[in-house]
Amino acid sequence: MRGSVLRSGRMVYRDDLPEPVPGPGQVLVDIKACGICGSDLHFAKHGDDVLTASAQLEGLSAGVGVSVELGADVFMGHEFSAEILDAGPGTEAPPAGTLVTSVPVLLSQAGVEMIVYSNTTFGGYAERMVLSAPLLLSVPNGLDARHAALTEPMAVGLHAVNKSDITRGETALVIGCGPIGIAIIAALKARGVETIVASDFSAKRRELALAVGAHRTVDPADGSPFESTSPAVVFEAVGAPGVIDDVLRRAPSRTRLVVAGVCMQPDAVHPFFGIAKEINVQFVFGYDPAEFANSLRSIAEGEVDVAPMITGEVGLDAVGEAFDELSDPDRHCKILVEPNL
Amino acid sequence: MRGSVLRSGRMVYRDDLPEPVPGPGQVLVDIKACGICGSDLHFAKHGDDVLTASAQLEGLSAGVGVSVELGADVFMGHEFSAEILDAGPGTEAPPAGTLVTSVPVLLSQAGVEMIVYSNTTFGGYAERMVLSAPLLLSVPNGLDARHAALTEPMAVGLHAVNKSDITRGETALVIGCGPIGIAIIAALKARGVETIVASDFSAKRRELALAVGAHRTVDPADGSPFESTSPAVVFEAVGAPGVIDDVLRRAPSRTRLVVAGVCMQPDAVHPFFGIAKEINVQFVFGYDPAEFANSLRSIAEGEVDVAPMITGEVGLDAVGEAFDELSDPDRHCKILVEPNL
Numbered sequence: 316m317r318g319s320v321l322r323s324g325r326m327v328y329r330d331d332l333p334e335p336v337p338g339p340g341q342v343l344v345d346i347k348a349c350g351i352c353g354s355d356l357h358f359a360k361h362g363d364d365v366l367t368a369s370a371q372l373e374g375l376s377a378g379v380g381v382s383v384e385l386g387a388d389v390f391m392g393h394e395f396s397a398e399i400l401d402a403g404p405g406t407e408a409p410p411a412g413t414l415v416t417s418v419p420v421l422l423s424q425a426g427v428e429m430i431v432y433s434n435t436t437f438g439g440y441a442e443r444m445v446l447s448a449p450l451l452l453s454v455p456n457g458l459d460a461r462h463a464a465l466t467e468p469m470a471v472g473l474h475a476v477n478k479s480d481i482t483r484g485e486t487a488l489v490i491g492c493g494p495i496g497i498a499i500i501a502a503l504k505a506r507g508v509e510t511i512v513a514s515d516f517s518a519k520r521r522e523l524a525l526a527v528g529a530h531r532t533v534d535p536a537d538g539s540p541f542e543s544t545s546p547a548v549v550f551e552a553v554g555a556p557g558v559i560d561d562v563l564r565r566a567p568s569r570t571r572l573v574v575a576g577v578c579m580q581p582d583a584v585h586p587f588f589g590i591a592k593e594i595n596v597q598f599v600f601g602y603d604p605a606e607f608a609n610s611l612r613s614i615a616e617g618e619v620d621v622a623p624m625i626t627g628e629v630g631l632d633a634v635g636e637a638f639d640e641l642s643d644p645d646r647h648c649k650i651l652v653e654p655n656l
Numbered sequence: 657m658r659g660s661v662l663r664s665g666r667m668v669y670r671d672d673l674p675e676p677v678p679g680p681g682q683v684l685v686d687i688k689a690c691g692i693c694g695s696d697l698h699f700a701k702h703g704d705d706v707l708t709a710s711a712q713l714e715g716l717s718a719g720v721g722v723s724v725e726l727g728a729d730v731f732m733g734h735e736f737s738a739e740i741l742d743a744g745p746g747t748e749a750p751p752a753g754t755l756v757t758s759v760p761v762l763l764s765q766a767g768v769e770m771i772v773y774s775n776t777t778f779g780g781y782a783e784r785m786v787l788s789a790p791l792l793l794s795v796p797n798g799l800d801a802r803h804a805a806l807t808e809p810m811a812v813g814l815h816a817v818n819k820s821d822i823t824r825g826e827t828a829l830v831i832g833c834g835p836i837g838i839a840i841i842a843a844l845k846a847r848g849v850e851t852i853v854a855s856d857f858s859a860k861r862r863e864l865a866l867a868v869g870a871h872r873t874v875d876p877a878d879g880s881p882f883e884s885t886s887p888a889v890v891f892e893a894v895g896a897p898g899v900i901d902d903v904l905r906r907a908p909s910r911t912r913l914v915v916a917g918v919c920m921q922p923d924a925v926h927p928f929f930g931i932a933k934e935i936n937v938q939f940v941f942g943y944d945p946a947e948f949a950n951s952l953r954s955i956a957e958g959e960v961d962v963a964p965m966i967t968g969e970v971g972l973d974a975v976g977e978a979f980d981e982l983s984d985p986d987r988h989c990k991i992l993v994e995p996n997l
Contacts, residue, residue: 368928373882374908375933478934541714559927567715578927586900586919587709589939592716593819596937598930 317654318441319634321359321389321432326440326635329388335437335445337403338423342448344415347460348628348651349439350394350468353494353554354577356638358391358432364579383432392439392652393419393431396454396463397446406448414454415446416466418607422447439464440634442654452608456615461628461651463611465621468649470610472498474602475575476506481548486510488546489529490562492520494624494649495575496552497527501619504528514540517644526623541565550575556582559596563588571595624649630656658995659782660975662700662730662773667781667976670729676778676786678744679764683789685756688801689992690780691735691809692975694835694895695918697982699732699773705920724773733780733993734760734772737795737804738787747789755795756787757807759948763788780805781975783995793949797956802969802992804952806962809990811951813839815943816916817847822889827851829887830870831903833861835965835990836916837893838868842960845869855881858985867964882906891916897923900937904929912936965990971997 318332337343358365362385383389396416402408409415419430419438430438437444454463476499481487487503489496492515503511504527513524514533521532533540545567551558554576562572563584572594589596602610613619627650629637637650659673678684699706703726724730737757743749750756760771760779771779778785795804817840822828828844830837833856844852845868854865855874862873874881886908892899895917903913904925913935930937943951954960968991970978978991 368926369932371905371926372929372932373906374886374911545715554927560922564712565714570715574927574931576927577931580926581901581924582927583922583924585709585712585922586895586915586917586939588713589937590915590918590941591710591713592939593941594939596930596939598927598933598935598937600931600934 316442317631318437319631319652321391324359326359326638328632328634332441335443337401337406337445339404340406340422340448341403341445342399342406342408342451343401343443344397344446345400345443346395346397346439346441346654347414348396348464348653349392350464351637351641351650351652352394352468355391356641357579359638361579368579384434387434390433390436390438390440391431392441394464394467395439396460397444400443402448408448409451409453414460414463415451416454416463416611417446417450417452418604419467420447420450421445422449440631440652442631452611454611454615458615461625462614462621464651465624465649466607466611466614468494469498469501469614469619469621470602470607471495471575473502473610474606475499475550475573475599476502477606478597478599479548479571479573481506481508483507483509485547486512486544487548487550488540488544489513489550489552490540490558491515491551491553491576492517492524493552493644496550497523497624497648499550499552499575500524500529501527505613505618512540512544512546519645523623523648527620539565546570548573552576554578556580560584560588563594566592566594568592569594571597574598625651627651628653628656630654657783658972659778660972660993662732665700667700667979669973669975673782676784678742678747678786680745681747681763681789682744682786683740683747683749683792684742684784685738685787686741686784687736687738687780687782687995688755689737689805689994690733691805692978692982692991692993693735693809696732697979698920700979702920709920725775728775731774731777731779731781732772733782735805735808736780737801738785741784743789749789750792750794755801755804756792757795757804757952758787758791758793759945760808761788761791762786763790781972781993783972793952795952795956799956802966803955803962805992806965806990807948807952807955809835810839810842810955810960810962811943811948812836812916814843814951815947816840816891816914816940817843818947819938819940820889820912820914822847822849824848824850826888827853827885828889828891829881829885830854830891830893831881831899832856832892832894832917833858833865834893834985837891838864838965838989840891840893840916841865841870842868846954846959853881853885853887860986864964864989868961880906887911889914893917895919897921901925901929904935907933907935909933912938915939966992968992969994969997971995
């Protein structure tokens with residue numbers, strides 16, 4: 316079958332991938348759309364660093380670490396929607412033709428595997444893949460498959476907002492309006508937060524922030540957002556060195572800082588700044604299955620409008636170019652890979 | 657009067673200090689004991705850095721910043737107990753001879769001032785000082801004035817524990833058993849926490865940790881404390897670069913890290929480590945007036961035994977030597993300055 320794989324730092328089109336075969340408890344699906352995630356871009360460029368940092372980590376739950384060989388082709392794509400084609404042996408599943416999505420986790424007799432970076436398990440940058448029957452969510456309300464593919468990134472934003480415990484009357488400042496920042500803004504709006512301020516250097520991204528629910532935007536080139544905002548909760552969705560320390564230095568006393576941007580490099584912070592103001596820093600990652608299901612429901616019910624986020628759609632043979640284009644923040648938010656294009 | 661002042665990085669004995677005069681709402685007190693705090697040691701050595709870092713801070717409540725001239729003598733000492741001598745004009749206060757303590761804050765017609773580092777307001781390293789009548793707490797139960805002087809540092813530990821929201825069944829790991837770590841251990845014990853693990857390179861400090869309530873100690877020279885402990889809450893009471901990142905790297909998923917050690921230098925952390933495990937970092941500082949009052953009560957009622965913490969007592973003419981001795985962690989925890997010695 317056809318697909319796009321990571322080879323030596325570049326996404327490469329292949330039309331000779333073996334056909335995936337569902338095992339017991341699994342289904343074979345026909346992929347309709349798969350979003351390109353910033354973490355895929357990062358992994359393509361800095362896979363070595365990701366694996367080195369992951370290897371240093373202790374205290375993780377079993378199976379959460381990443382184990383992949385960069386010398387071989389790597390399959391990626393974890394933001395997908397798909398139609399059921401067939402079920403594995405003895406497997407109960409929705410009927411063929413049902414549009415579904417799923418948390419990117421594959422259950423098999425071998426155990427639990429994240430569908431994120433793998434040399435053996437296909438992700439969403441392909442025609443077909445295997446999913447776990449118990450984890451499938453049927454897409455309701457006739458929701459467009461392209462919109463259903465945004466369940467995953469919107470769940471990331473929802474989880475960050477849930478972890479912040481923000482109340483409607485508290486002011487939120489979202490720093491960085493890439494896909495994660497946009498998902499956070501949409502979740503804040505769905506929660507009814509009355510003052511959402513969004514900060515980004517890109518005019519296009521600030522526009523998008525307003526489209527999904529920000530009440531006001533700030534261009535940090537004109538001065539720190541803290542000059543005009545006194546937030547109770549700050550969401551860091553940039554993931555670049557220096558942002559956390561700047562928040563510690565400028566934010567009001569007792570600010571809750573939610574770090575959702577994934578900075579892989581060592582980052583210099585002044586603990587003294589955090590201490591003097593008793594800042595709380597909540598690092599966040601992913602979502603739980605209930606949040607994933609809520610994310611799908613809120614998109615399907617129109618509480619969250621993901622349409623403005625989709626700034627590009629490409630076929631499997633153009634994934635490499637899409638990865639390149641996504642490095643320009645003024646041009647794109649989310650590009651969907653659609654095997655039928 | 658006699659006192660010890662910071663001059664060019666050294667504590668210097670003076671017998672020519674002017675007599676403090678209480679204004680309206682203030683009392684004059686006779687200082688019985690004043691603990692030497694690690695922050696005083698740090699300020700003596702690195703006052704410039706403290707002032708530079710403080711000047712960079714934005715978003716603080718008014719009056720919290722430090723404003724002091726290092727070229728002139730600096731008065732310090734904020735962990736004191738004292739007997740009332742006299743009250744200012746029209747001031748209601750407990751009778752002369754009453755043993756009191758107070759949060760180190762001076763209220764005057766000019767406003768609110770921290771009793772911490774000042775060129776004009778005396779602190780506890782002197783024979784007498786002025787305190788604010790509305791903030792005075794009478795020392796109950798005939799408690800020894802030397803023990804009452806530990807109300808302040810023990811309140812710092814109590815506050816850190818309160819901010820952690822730790823429950824009795826959760827395991828606590830306290831990294832660093834200097835005065836702050838010891839105060840945290842004592843507060844954890846008073847709260848009924850059933851598993852308190854303390855880590856320090858110094859054998860003397862580990863002994864002291866056991867004396868105030870730790871159930872088990874670890875020498876990090878023998879291996880990371882995380883090899884034998886899976887804590888829910890980690891208290892960082894070292895304040896040296898590298899400790900926070902090591903916790904982020906080694907601690908279990910969803911650990912709550914309470915940072916009570918004041919690291920003034922920039923410190924390198926890997927946000928990725930925190931993100932992958934959704935660590936929560938709560939920076940803490942000081943205490944509120946209720947916690948200060950609770951700290952005094954728990955010492956006076958014997959819930960917290962501060963006696964083992966007092967490892968030295970010196971007169972006003974030996975404060976400089978005491979500052980030097982405190983740099984040896986195997987020798988001292990808390991040295992009290994007592995004007996009558």
